[in-house]
Amino acid sequence: MGVEELTNPLLAGFWNETRLRSNLEAVSPxxxxxxxxxxxxxxxxxxxxxxxxxxxxxxxxxxxxxxxxxxxxxxxxxxxxxxxxxxxxxxxxxxxxxxxxxxxxxxxxxxxxxxxxxxxxxxxxxPADPLAADPLTADGxxxxxxxxxxxxxxxxxxxxxxxxxxxxxxxxxxxxxxxxxxxxxxxxxxxxxxxxxxxxxxxxxxxxxxxxxxxxxxxxxxxxxxxxxxxxxxxxxxxxxxxxxxxxxxxxxxxxxxxxxxxxxxxxxxxxxxxVSPVSTYHQPRDLARRFGTTPAIRPAAAGTAPLALTGRDADPLADFGAVVLDRQSAKGFLAKPLDADALGRALAAVRGGIAVDCADGPLAGLRLLVRNVDGLPAGAYEYDPDGHRLLPVGGDGGSEEAVVAACMNQGVAAGCAALVALHAPVRQLLGERGQQGLAELHFHAASAAQRLCLGAAAQHVGITCLGGFDAGRIAELALLDDQEEVIYVVAVGVADENAVKWDRAPVAYSHARDPRQQPG
Ligand SMILES: Cc1cc2nc3c(=O)[nH]c(=O)nc-3n(C[C@H](O)[C@H](O)[C@H](O)COP(=O)(O)O)c2cc1C
Structure with a gap:
């Protein structure tokens, strides 16, 4: 032991803590x-x-x-x-x-x-009887x-x-x-x-x-x-x-x-x-019959006039899943530059894929696209038709930058985005018909669509950020949604700004007008 350690117990303690000690009985991963x-x-x-x-x-x-x-x-x-x-x-x-x-x-x-x-x-x-036949071996x-x-x-x-x-x-x-x-x-x-x-x-x-x-x-x-x-x-x-x-x-x-x-x-x-007991499926179960099948992530669009065909109808944007998944990340902000319509079309094609579920008759969200700055697409609101991979024009002018940022709870991340994706559904009607289970299924499919979109965007080098902080009423207004349709999830896409700062990772939920020291309620 050195002189310094003898005279400095803190140093001696620290040094002692740094030593590894093997133990024959210790569990090794x-x-x-x-x-x-x-x-x-x-x-x-x-x-x-x-x-x-x-x-x-x-x-x-x-x-x-x-x-x-x-x-x-x-x-x-x-x-x-x-x-x-x-x-x-x-x-x-x-x-x-x-x-x-x-x-x-x-x-x-x-x-x-x-x-x-x-x-x-x-x-x-x-049956509680432990001697009852094993249903799996019994039927072979x-x-x-x-x-x-x-x-x-x-x-x-x-x-x-x-x-x-x-x-x-x-x-x-x-x-x-x-x-x-x-x-x-x-x-x-x-x-x-x-x-x-x-x-x-x-x-x-x-x-x-x-x-x-x-x-x-x-x-x-x-x-x-x-x-x-x-x-x-x-x-x-x-x-x-x-x-x-x-x-x-x-x-x-x-x-x-x-x-x-x-x-x-x-x-x-x-x-x-x-x-969470009034809203969770755990607390308020609803026994809906299972329907096995493969569902798309997005519900079909109602018929519309003058549809615009998108690029990427026959491509599988997730064909190289292993590479794309490691490239996915959220954009911290967007540059005020136009997004290429072809890249947007190919990224959107990713939401068309299906997933095997036990709730194939469950609720799906519609996808409303608010185009603001996309090369080759007039600004305005469009309903996305996943079957035809087309955009059905709804109207409007895409909204001002101020209106879009305000609708995203004043989050700077939304400024400069080329388009906003609003996933929407008649939530109140759904709650009445299917209760908490319907809410859970709807949110699952909306996030499933958003995840596919994140991957599609990564494959096309399109910047993307999912947004939970948004004012549903303002987004619905900008996107010209019908009264009964509510926005449940928003995704911003555009040309990513690598130098922006991401504020939603801060401890304060600025985007929710909340101070985390408040108890929920
Ligand atoms: C449900 C959900 C809500 C989100 N809401 C916001 C948001 O309101 N604002 C924002 O800037 N990012 C938002 N994000 C993105 C997250 O901040 C981001 O996923 C997280 O910081 C991890 O970073 P990464 O996606 O780059 O891996 C949201 C992500 C999810 C899945």
């Missing part, structure tokens, strides 16, 4: 290389998670001063108010893991009975016919509400749906057949996954079914026509020996949980 026992299938699923909702290059500043690595999906204020749990098929059972996008760690939580999970997915309740079904994994996107409302108040609850739906959609797209790219389920018993899932009394709302499930045949156990098969591209920023770290379990809610999180 399996970094990079999977355990010998880890199946190729789990590895492929983890890779899809890392690409769909994982870290990417770059950093964002959140909560005022914390620097965090950027992720492949956007989130209001970069708060990511949700968790991802994954049940991996493990022979005749499922193994439940907590997936943390920060650091790409997968930590084992518990074993899940496959019959319970199968019942939940089937929407049936198994084999474990291989069950999904290879079930990914649950589980909201923690308080994590958004502490900044955005009650509106933050809606952001949990939007943020989670961005991630769920992207995970489904990544899984499809890796050769799985993904299906999104929104009509499931949230309370039953909470019981099964150990989420009860933790103030968490399971909002979406993505089942990943492996392709049939020997490829599921052999080397990882390629996605359609190419090898799956790994995310170099998301190398899975497996923790198979359990750990702390999920974080417990504190007082404010419990209060926020009670506050």
């Amino acid at each position: 399996a970094v990079g290389q999977p355990d010998p026992g880890l199946s190729a299938q789990w590895t492929r699923i983890a890779a899809a998670l890392g690409l769909g909702y994982g870290e990417r290059s770059g950093a964002v500043i959140t909560k005022g001063k914390t620097l965090m690595r950027a992720r492949t999906t956007p989130s209001a204020g970069a708060l990511y108010p949700f968790e991802v749990l994954v049940a991996f098929q493990d022979g005749h059972a499922y193994a439940l893991y907590h997936y943390d996008a920060a650091g790409c760690s997968l930590r084992r939580l518990a074993a899940v009975d496959r019959r319970d999970l199968a019942d939940l997915l089937a929407g049936s309740v198994r 079904a084999h474990p291989a016919e069950l999904p290879a994994a079930v990914v649950a996107v589980v909201a923690r409302p308080w994590h958004a509400m502490r900044k955005y108040g009650r509106r933050g609850y809606l952001y949990t739906h939007l943020d989670g749906a961005h991630a769920a959609t992207n995970i489904a797209l990544a899984a499809a790219d890796a050769g799985f057949a993904p299906a999104v389920r929104l009509r499931f018993d949230r309370r039953a899932l909470s019981r099964l996954f150990g989420l009860e009394n933790l103030c968490r709302e399971p909002q979406a499930l993505v089942t990943l079914t492996a392709p049939a045949g020997p490829a599921t156990t052999g080397p990882a098969p390629a996605g359609p026509g190419r090898a799956p591209r790994p995310n170099p920023f998301a190398v899975p770290i497996w923790w198979h020996d359990g750990g702390r379990g999920l974080e417990q809610p504190d007082g404010p999180e419990r209060e926020a949980w009670d506050l």
Whole structure:
């Protein structure tokens, strides 16, 4: 020990803390290389998670001063108010893991009975009698016919509400749906057949996954079914026509020996949980019959006159998903320069893709485009027709810069945008007809469309920022929407200004006229 340390206990203490001490009994994560026992299938699923909702290059500043690595999906204020749990098929059972996008760690939580999970997915309740026949083996079904994994996107409302108040609850739906959609797209790219389920018993899932009394709302499930045949156990098969591209920023770290379990809610999180009870599907379930099918993200447009055809009708803007997903990012601002109509058309084509869901008869948002500065397109409002990939002119002049910025809660990010996308629906009518479940489904599809648009924009080098901070009435006025239509989500597109500053990541919700020190309410 040196003289300085003897005379400076703080230095000595610090030096002591820097020493590594090995412990034979300590649990080590399996970094990079999977355990010998880890199946190729789990590895492929983890890779899809890392690409769909994982870290990417770059950093964002959140909560005022914390620097965090950027992720492949956007989130209001970069708060990511949700968790991802994954049940991996493990022979005749499922193994439940907590997936943390920060650091790409997968930590084992518990074993899940496959019959319970199968019942939940089937929407049936198994008799309490433990000797009752296994419904899967009884009718000849084999474990291989069950999904290879079930990914649950589980909201923690308080994590958004502490900044955005009650509106933050809606952001949990939007943020989670961005991630769920992207995970489904990544899984499809890796050769799985993904299906999104929104009509499931949230309370039953909470019981099964150990989420009860933790103030968490399971909002979406993505089942990943492996392709049939020997490829599921052999080397990882390629996605359609190419090898799956790994995310170099998301190398899975497996923790198979359990750990702390999920974080417990504190007082404010419990209060926020009670506050969402009138609006959440967890608290107010509505048992709607499942309708399996593939739905587009956007509802068809009503007939219109003098349609304008857009470029990119036959192209698949997400064909190179693996490359595009790592390039997605939010523009911090826009230059007052015109956007190329061809690039806009190709980016918009991304919303035309369908997704397999259990609510194929559910509500979809319409897409109203407010063109302000696009080369080759007169300014004004247009309804987007996804079937024909056309714009149907509605009228107006696109609004003044002042009016557009004011409609976006005076957020400077909207100034200079070439166009605003307003996703809209007759929300009040929907609430009456389908209740909280309808609201959840509508927000899922709106965010799903926005996520596809983000990817389409990334592929075309079009600047894009999703906006949760907007005045729905003002946007509806600018976009000439009918009275019953409400704007539920806005996306600004244009030529990105790399030098702008992004204020919505600050701790104060300026765009919501809120001070976060206020309690929600
Ligand atoms: C639901 C939602 C609402 C958002 N609202 C705003 C907004 O009002 N203003 C803004 O500048 N950015 C907004 N964003 C973008 C986020 O700030 C951005 O996604 C986050 O900072 C992470 O950065 P990245 O998208 O570049 O990865 C929103 C994103 C989402 C998903």
